Amino acid sequence: MSLLADEPRPRRFFIETWGCQMNELDSQRLSGQLMQLGILPTRQVAEADLILLNSCSIREKAEQKVYSRLGKYRLLKPQKPNLLIGLCGCVAQQEGEKALHRVKDLNFVLGTGRVGELREVVARSLTGERVLATGFPMERPFEIDTIVRDGSHKGMVTIIEGCDKRCTFCVVPSTRGPERSRPLAEVRNEIHHLLEYGFNEIELLGQTVNHWREPGGTADFADLLNAVAAIPGLRRLRFVTSYPRDFTHRMVEAIGRHSNICPYLHLPVQSGSDSILKKMGRGYSRQEYLELVRGLRQARPGIAITSDFIVGFPTESEGEFEETLSLIEEVQFSGVFAFRYSPRPGTSAPRIGPPVPEPVGSERLRRLLDLQDEVQIRLNGALVGTRQEVIVTGWGKRPGSFTSRTLCHRIAHFDSEDSRGVALGSLQTVEITRSLPHSLMAQLALLSRDSGATMPA
Numbered sequence: 001m002s003l004l005a006d007e008p009r010p011r012r013f014f015i016e017t018w019g020c021q022m023n024e025l026d027s028q029r030l031s032g033q034l035m036q037l038g039i040l041p042t043r044q045v046a047e048a049d050l051i052l053l054n055s056c057s058i059r060e061k062a063e064q065k066v067y068s069r070l071g072k073y074r075l076l077k078p079q080k081p082n083l084l085i086g087l088c089g090c091v092a093q094q095e096g097e098k099a100l101h102r103v104k105d106l107n108f109v110l111g112t113g114r115v116g117e118l119r120e121v122v123a124r125s126l127t128g129e130r131v132l133a134t135g136f137p138m139e140r141p142f143e144i145d146t147i148v149r150d151g152s153h154k155g156m157v158t159i160i161e162g163c164d165k166r167c168t169f170c171v172v173p174s175t176r177g178p179e180r181s182r183p184l185a186e187v188r189n190e191i192h193h194l195l196e197y198g199f200n201e202i203e204l205l206g207q208t209v210n211h212w213r214e215p216g217g218t219a220d221f222a223d224l225l226n227a228v229a230a231i232p233g234l235r236r237l238r239f240v241t242s243y244p245r246d247f248t249h250r251m252v253e254a255i256g257r258h259s260n261i262c263p264y265l266h267l268p269v270q271s272g273s274d275s276i277l278k279k280m281g282r283g284y285s286r287q288e289y290l291e292l293v294r295g296l297r298q299a300r301p302g303i304a305i306t307s308d309f310i311v312g313f314p315t316e317s318e319g320e321f322e323e324t325l326s327l328i329e330e331v332q333f334s335g336v337f338a339f340r341y342s343p344r345p346g347t348s349a350p351r352i353g354p355p356v357p358e359p360v361g362s363e364r365l366r367r368l369l370d371l372q373d374e375v376q377i378r379l380n381g382a383l384v385g386t387r388q389e390v391i392v393t394g395w396g397k398r399p400g401s402f403t404s405r406t407l408c409h410r411i412a413h414f415d416s417e418d419s420r421g422v423a424l425g426s427l428q429t430v431e432i433t434r435s436l437p438h439s440l441m442a443q444l445a446l447l448s449r450d451s452g453a454t455m456p457a
Helices: 021-036 062-074 090-093 099-100 112-127 174-175 186-195 221-229 249-257 274-280 284-300 318-331 356-382
Strands: 012-019 048-054 084-088 109-112 131-132 155-158 201-205 235-238 265-266 304-311 335-340 387-395 401-406 411-415 427-435 439-445
Touching: 012 021, 021 048, 021 062, 021 090, 021 099, 021 155, 021 201, 048 062, 048 090, 048 112, 048 335, 062 084, 062 090, 062 099, 084 090, 084 112, 090 099, 090 109, 090 112, 090 174, 090 318, 099 109, 109 112, 112 131, 112 174, 155 186, 155 411, 186 221, 186 284, 221 235, 221 249, 235 439, 304 318, 304 356, 318 356, 335 356, 356 427, 411 427
Parallel strands: 012 048, 048 084, 084 109, 109 131, 155 201, 201 235, 265 304, 304 335, 411 439
Antiparallel strands: 387 401, 387 427, 401 411, 427 439
């Protein structure tokens, strides 16, 4: 839908993005649609005629943070009476019409299942209509040619949307809707498009990425990995986020078979206690998770595994928490994301039992993070002196400095006296000179990227 000729036309847009890679890709999709309308991006919110807040609702108080930020955007309205403000993302899907009632200057609410309809929503908003576009229609536009890929070091490809798991703590099934897989042919076409664009790294996305199934067919995620990894010119392939109980032996074998599948896996476990895992509704035991980790490391020696943890889940005892600490010691994760439990709207966890008191939950979180720091110091220290292939992800704070990611997704900072060949998204070889708990320090190696031995890191 085109913008009406007699309506004030937005010239600049600003998008603020919170949350996961799915939200990042959604913002790229939103940007592309606006640029098709001739509306250009700006990094200065005060310059914008259209402001989008692409929100995340995974943590506690997400709604309060969203409304606080929208309140700040409203302050621009007196100076810009034609300013449009839109709420997008998971909080938009969760709050829906309530957001329009609560924020009188909010022009539209666009849910996660309606991202492809932004152009129509903006056109309707310019007529004065306050638009509510939420829910998950069966037919949803997903135009890869409208996605703005500039400024990204990797090409992200959604292969499955939504989640059917119903973990007792998680709001994703209601904010992202039911699972819906994209056809393999469509995925392959998009990857070919990104490789032609020049990306060296492709990342497959899904809330339960390894639960992908061919619509109307029999192929599963193992078949998709085998098909995608064989695409000529694909140098690095990642995927996130994997669900432990959805892994099969064939999927593990595929990870071991293809060298261009990065030796890195994000595998959320959430707890090391069987009793807590059962109350979370995760569908696997501690032992089953450990067996999966062992199988992955046998198939792909040196693979780095990161995870998610929730501490202070309702009824969690000190003994159950210590089982989580022992799991961290046993698995030796290369990194973790850990949070104190927070109740989310529409989830069943609050009915399980009383929450762990805040001081106890905070103290457990600190202990977990302290232990994980010790693990990471050991693992990162073992990489000093090795050469690593990295992909350049950004520029550092000093002239001639860069940030990058190793094959196993560790952050590596390095300097280069001659930075002309160090472009965003390029592959470089660096030598690790120093380790920190959460990153590596390096220097650009004089050898070409194909010279010398490297270790996955």
